[in-house]
Amino acid sequence: MVINDNFFMRLAIEEAWKYQGLTYPNPAVACTIVSKSGEILAIEAHHRAGEAHAEVNALKSAYYKLTKDKYILSLVSSLDIHTHLLSNHNNIFHNCTLYTTLEPCSHSGKTPSCAYLISDLGIKEVYVGSYDTNKVAENGNMILSKNNCVVYNEVMKNECDALLKPFNTWREKNFVFFKWAQRLNGTTDEGEITSQESRKNVHAMRDVCDLLVIGGNTVRVDRPTLDARLVNGKAPDILIVSREKEFDTSIPLFHVGNRKVFIQSDFSKLKEYKNIVIEGGSNMYELSREYVDMYLCYIAPKLGGNEVFKNNKDDFEILNIQKNTQDIIMWMRRKV
Amino acid sequence: MVINDNFFMRLAIEEAWKYQGLTYPNPAVACTIVSKSGEILAIEAHHRAGEAHAEVNALKSAYYKLTKDKYILSLVSSLDIHTHLLSNHNNIFHNCTLYTTLEPCSHSGKTPSCAYLISDLGIKEVYVGSYDTNKVAENGNMILSKNNCVVYNEVMKNECDALLKPFNTWREKNFVFFKWAQRLNGTTDEGEITSQESRKNVHAMRDVCDLLVIGGNTVRVDRPTLDARLVNGKAPDILIVSREKEFDTSIPLFHVGNRKVFIQSDFSKLKEYKNIVIEGGSNMYELSREYVDMYLCYIAPKLGGNEVFKNNKDDFEILNIQKNTQDIIMWMRRKV
Numbered sequence: 052m053v054i055n056d057n058f059f060m061r062l063a064i065e066e067a068w069k070y071q072g073l074t075y076p077n078p079a080v081a082c083t084i085v086s087k088s089g090e091i092l093a094i095e096a097h098h099r100a101g102e103a104h105a106e107v108n109a110l111k112s113a114y115y116k117l118t119k120d121k122y123i124l125s126l127v128s129s130l131d132i133h134t135h136l137l138s139n140h141n142n143i144f145h146n147c148t149l150y151t152t153l154e155p156c157s158h159s160g161k162t163p164s165c166a167y168l169i170s171d172l173g174i175k176e177v178y179v180g181s182y183d184t185n186k187v188a189e190n191g192n193m194i195l196s197k198n199n200c201v202v203y204n205e206v207m208k209n210e211c212d213a214l215l216k217p218f219n220t221w222r223e224k225n226f227v228f229f230k231w232a233q234r235l236n237g238t239t240d241e242g243e244i245t246s247q248e249s250r251k252n253v254h255a256m257r258d259v260c261d262l263l264v265i266g267g268n269t270v271r272v273d274r275p276t277l278d279a280r281l282v283n284g285k286a287p288d289i290l291i292v293s294r295e296k297e298f299d300t301s302i303p304l305f306h307v308g309n310r311k312v313f314i315q316s317d318f319s320k321l322k323e324y325k326n327i328v329i330e331g332g333s334n335m336y337e338l339s340r341e342y343v344d345m346y347l348c349y350i351a352p353k354l355g356g357n358e359v360f361k362n363n364k365d366d367f368e369i370l371n372i373q374k375n376t377q378d379i380i381m382w383m384r385r386k387v
Numbered sequence: 388m389v390i391n392d393n394f395f396m397r398l399a400i401e402e403a404w405k406y407q408g409l410t411y412p413n414p415a416v417a418c419t420i421v422s423k424s425g426e427i428l429a430i431e432a433h434h435r436a437g438e439a440h441a442e443v444n445a446l447k448s449a450y451y452k453l454t455k456d457k458y459i460l461s462l463v464s465s466l467d468i469h470t471h472l473l474s475n476h477n478n479i480f481h482n483c484t485l486y487t488t489l490e491p492c493s494h495s496g497k498t499p500s501c502a503y504l505i506s507d508l509g510i511k512e513v514y515v516g517s518y519d520t521n522k523v524a525e526n527g528n529m530i531l532s533k534n535n536c537v538v539y540n541e542v543m544k545n546e547c548d549a550l551l552k553p554f555n556t557w558r559e560k561n562f563v564f565f566k567w568a569q570r571l572n573g574t575t576d577e578g579e580i581t582s583q584e585s586r587k588n589v590h591a592m593r594d595v596c597d598l599l600v601i602g603g604n605t606v607r608v609d610r611p612t613l614d615a616r617l618v619n620g621k622a623p624d625i626l627i628v629s630r631e632k633e634f635d636t637s638i639p640l641f642h643v644g645n646r647k648v649f650i651q652s653d654f655s656k657l658k659e660y661k662n663i664v665i666e667g668g669s670n671m672y673e674l675s676r677e678y679v680d681m682y683l684c685y686i687a688p689k690l691g692g693n694e695v696f697k698n699n700k701d702d703f704e705i706l707n708i709q710k711n712t713q714d715i716i717m718w719m720r721r722k723v
Contacts, residue, residue, distance in 0.1 A: 052398075052402055052429075052430040052431065054427050054428070054429070054430065054452075062388075066388055086424070086425070088422070088424030088425065088426055089422070089424065089425070089426025089427070090424055090425025090426055091390050091425070091427070092390070093388075093390070094388040094390065095388065116390070233571075233572075233573075234573075235569075235573065235684065235696075235703070236569075236573035236669075236695060236696045236697055237569075237570075237571065237572035237573025237574070237695060237696075238573070238697075333572075348571065352702065352703040352704070352705050352717075352719055353700075353701065353702045353703065354696070354697075354699045354700060354701045354702075355699065355700040355701075357697075359572055359573060359695050359697075360571075360572045360573075360690070361572055361574075361690075361695075363690045363691065364689075364690060364691040365689065365690045365691075366688065366689045366690075367571070367688040367689065368688070369688050369710055369713075369715070372708065372710050372715060374705055374708050377705075379705070379708060379715075379717075381688075381715075383688055
C-alpha cells in the first residue's frame, strides 16, 4: 500500500461518503490534516447544513490532538470554533498539510470563509480534489494562493467529483435519488429487510428531502408512515404515483403533520422540489428511470423472500460502498 | 474519525483481507508500521505462502521510506530482506510502533522468525490482534517481551480472529468455502457475470485450492474448464457432485493436466483435501450447506438475468467487503 497524497485524500473521500445524502443543500465534503512529520491529525467530514464545514471540523480535531486543549471539544458552532482557533493557534498549523475533497469556501458570512481560516492559521500546503464551480467574486484556491499557500488541484478529482454530484445537480436542477433495500438474493418483499441502524440512516436522509415519491401499490400494501421519526426529523411531502386516485385515508402517511400529499399519475411534481428521494422496488425503478440521478441500495446479508428486484438490464458504476454494523450501503450511478 | 491504535490496526486488517484465500497454507496477515512522530511508514500484507511475511514486507517498505535506499526494493526473498535489514538498519526502527493482525511467528527456519527480527531491529512497541495458537517451544509475544518490547495484545481481536478463521480451520480439519457470483438482483445465470479482474481473483484462489467442488448440472450446462489459467496457476482436483455418473468427456474440465476428477453423489471426498472451494448457485448452496466454513460472494453491479439465488432463509455476518474496479467481493459467515 502506497502512503502518499492520494492515500490521505482517499481517507477524506471515504469519510465524506458517510454523510452523503445528509448535507443538503450543502455538499458532502471531508478533510484530512497531516502534520509536518506525517502524522494524521484529523479526518473529518461536514455532517449537516448549518454545522461546521469539513475543514473546520478537521482543524478542531487537529487542534485538540496537538494542544490537548479540551475547551475546543465543547465548541459546536462554526463561529465559536473559528474564533477559538484564530485566537489560540500559536502557529501550530504552520507546517501542516490539508487535504480537502472540495476547494475551500471563499464566502465570508457569519464565519470567515474556510479559505481565510486556513490562510490565517498559516497552513502552507493544501491538496484539493474538486473545484468549487460556484465562484462568487473570488474563489477559495485564489485566496489561499494569495496568502502564500501552495495549492495542488485535482487530487483524485474523479472520485471527488462523484462525491459532489448531488450538490452540483442541486445547482442545475433538482437532485433525484432512488433508494431501495434488498436482501443479498435481490428480494424486496416480506417486511423489514435492513437493520434499525440502516433505517435510521434512511430517516436521516428523509429529514433533509423535501419530497418522497412512492408507488400507489406500495402505499396500499405496506400502509407506510414515510416520515423521519427514527431521527425525530421532518417528514417530507409525498408524491404517490398512481393511476388509481382512491386511497384508504386511514393509512398513516396521510396523518403526518406539516406535510402535503399528492396523488398523480406522472412525475411532473418533481419539478417543484429540490431534493427528492424515490423509494420502491423494481416497478418504481422502471417507472422513474428517466428522472433518477443516483441510486442508493441497502443490502442486508440475508437470503429469503420471494419478490425479486428483477427488471431491466441496467449496469451501474459503484460510487461508494460502506458497511454499517450489519448491512451494505451502496451509492451508484446508472451507466448510460 | 478517531486516529488511534484501532485505526492503525484497521488499516492492517483491510489490507490483509485483500489476500484472503490466496495465502494457503499460511494465514492472511498484515502489518502497519508507525514512526515515533506518528507517520504511517507502511501497511503491508503477506501475499502468498513461500513469500515474505507481513511484518517483513512492512519493514521493507518502512525501511525504504526512512532511508530511500532503493537497493531493498530489488530484494524479493524473505532471507535477503531479513539480511539486508539486520545489516543496515542503523537503529532507525527504534522508536517505531508495529501493529500486526497476528502474533509474530517464533519459528526460525530459513530466515529468523519475525519476532526475532522485530526484536533485533529494536522495536519497542508491538500491538497484536490475534494470538498464534500454534505455539512450539516459545511464542512470538514471549520473544518480544524478553527483548524489552512492550506487547499489547487483543487489539481488535474479534476482527483479527475472523481474518484468521481459514488458517485456524486448516489446523483442525479442512477449510471449505462456498463461492458464488451474482448480479445485484441475485441472478446467477446467463454467462459471465463479473469482470475479468474478479475472475482472475477466483483463479488465483483456485491455484491454492486442492479441490474444487461443482454440481453435475453446472458441468453439463456450462461445460467449464475450472482451472487457474488466468493466473497461469495450478488446476485443482475436481469433485463433481452428481447422482448421474455419465458425462460427455469432451467437456474441457476432463482435459486439464495433473488433475483428478471424481464423480460422486456425496461430499465424502472432502475429507481427503485441505483447502476446498465449492462453486455454484443456490442448488449447490443448499446441498453443501453443512460442510461450508465461509462464504465468498462476488456481486456485479448489474440488473438482468433470470435465475435467482433464491433458497433458504439464511442470515450472514459480513466479515469483509472490498470493491475492485467493478465488483464487490464479500466474505461472510453463516449465522447459526
